[in-house]
Amino acid sequence: FDYYNASKNVCAIVPPQMKVAINPNKLRIEKSKSKSTDTQIRLIRKEQATLRGKLPQGVRNFISMRMQNASVLVQLDFKYQKETGKVLFTDWSGRTDDQTVSDSTANVGRSDPTKKLSVGAWIRGDGYDRLFAVSVVVLPWKLAV
Secondary structure (H helix, E strand, O other), rough: OOOOOOOHHOHHHOOOOEEEOOOOHHOOOOOHHOHHHHHHHHHHHHHHHHHHOOOOOOHHHHHEEEOOOHHHHHHHHHHHHHOOOOOOOOOEEEEEEOOOOOOOOEEEEOEEEEEEEEEEEEOOOOOOOEEEEEEEEEEEHHHOO
């Protein structure tokens, strides 16, 4: 890590065991940059509805999309690096809903692809031009294994 926000709130979060799917070429939701956390959550829900609309009726409700925890985004970046030799978060960060301190949430990313991964914080109600919501699909456990 280049930097890790050691907030007790963030360090105490243990995400549930799950399998996820991503499209590394469309991981960030482009319209979400410079938006607040709550707006980004709404954009994720909209993307979820669009994805579900493309799936057969019988499986639509088995997948979900939500704002992931910092640890999930870190694991995605590490796994992607292991599989491809490239970093997933290049010159941008993915927002989480993990509270670091009052009114701030964690984010995961890099300012440059040659830098180490950082887990930082940003004000919940503010956007930033390098801070995006990410598109991570949570798969049903029975279908994922």
